[in-house]
Amino acid sequence: MNETEFLSSLARRSSDPAISWLMKLTLDQPDLISLAAGFTDNETLPVAEVGALTTELMRDDAAGRAALQYGSTAGDPELRKLTLERVCAQDGITPSAALTADDVVITNGSQQLLYLLSEVLCDPGDIVLVEDPTYFVYLGICEALGIEATPVRLEPDGISLDELKRTLQRLKDGGALSRLKFAYLVTYFQNPTGWTTSFEKKREAFAILRHYEAAAGHPIFVLEDAGYRDLRFTGPDTPSLKSLDPANERVAYSNTYTKPFATGIKVGYGVLPRPLVRHVLRSKGNHDFGSANFNQRLIALALRSGTYDRHLPKMQAGYRRRKELMGDALKKHFPSSAQWQEANGGLYFWPELPASHDTSRDGAIFRAALDAGVLYVPGDLCFASSPLRPKPKNCMRLSFGGTPSAQIEEGIKRLGAVLRTRGL
Ligand SMILES: Cc1ncc(COP(=O)(O)O)c(C=O)c1O
Helix, strand or coil: CCCCCCCCHHHHHCCCCHHHHHHHHHHHCCCCEECCCCCCCHHHCCHHHHHHHHHHHCCCHHHHHHHHCCCCCCCCHHHHHHHHHHHHHHHCCCCECCECHHHEEEEEHHHHHHHHHHHHHCCCCCEEEEEECCCHHHHHHHHHHCCEEEEEEEECCEECHHHHHHHHHHHHHCCCHHHEEEEEEECCCCCCCCCCCCHHHHHHHHHHHHHCHHHHCCCCEEEEECCCCCCECCCCCCCCCHHHCCCCCCEEEEEECCCCCCHHHCEEEEECCHHHHHHHHHHHHHHCCCCCHHHHHHHHHHHHHCHHHHHHHHHHHHHHHHHHHHHHHHHHHCCCCCECCCCCECCEECCECCCCCCCCCCCHHHHHHHHCCEECEEHHHHCCCCCCCCCCCCEEEEECCCCCHHHHHHHHHHHHHHHHHCCC
16 A cells, blocks of 8 residues: 555645654754754743742632633633733733734644644645745645745845845736735744844835735735744844734734743744634634643733743843853854854854855765764755755754753864864
């Protein structure tokens, strides 16, 4: 029997997510220094705090039973309300008739929201604009759902507006604009580059997308992934693209309580344009009819009690330290022909090597790095396929999030040695 003849077209389109084999490599080789995982900092995980919150949640039978029972598909009402207030406070706006807690959907990490929205908006053959490079796990969703992820070059302050215009015009000229459903933009300390989109670029990109709606014949949404917004360790916050959508018509804002608090709790959320809420809830109803109620109540209590806000500066200080460790190690051990920028938040460095040096999974650098006991994310995984350019193969994503701080310099030192032996 042909191994795939019984599978759905979705399953046949799906290849092994890179995240699975990267995690497997880490687990198979326990002494490997992994600079690959987007794991969060083990050292600042709020163990004592979550212990106290759990005790409080279980303080009496009624409270405990409420937390241990199923919740609703949209999520815990208090968490939805607190989430909306938090997003509004960050953006200096106030909830309005157009933007209420009913527009907030709590999900199983923000990852689930990315999937649900893509499922609700796209048929196979539809188009989503993605940053070039982009969050590689999102490219796996596109692959499974048959979405054409169409790349638009990312610059240190956001996508190239010229390339955005050219891409939209090309789609229009080729009669493909009606297949374009949304743009997926990771606007804070982007994964993999660490770059943040400036407010000016958000405004202009949004205006450009709206300009093309008439030709598309339907709304072109934006999925703003702000998953790293709270992982800022220096500099002022930037208002969201969502704040440019006061009528709540076009921008789906996604964020998460995993990265800033505890990845293991896996609670994320979306603040969604009103016309999308019902459809996302239908789809979520089919997937799981609600995320873990206990975890949501725990996060709601963390927010209400101030535990969450007291934890943030500790977590941010932890990442700042790790970022400095990695930044210093890169300066010391990497060849000067490698280029990178230091981010003010997030989890990543994104060194770019001269174009002739291949960092991909099948390339000599990746294999030599594994032999030297160090793992990184090959940069080519983060680029969508495009007929207009070959995938760049000369970048690597290095995470300072999950690696024990004592191993960060050693990992970079080994990687630097690998690069030098390759003539860099
Ligand atoms: C850009 C981006 N978006 C979304 C996610 C999903 O995170 P979670 O499901 O833990 O909220 C991640 C995780 O690494 C990410 O890097």
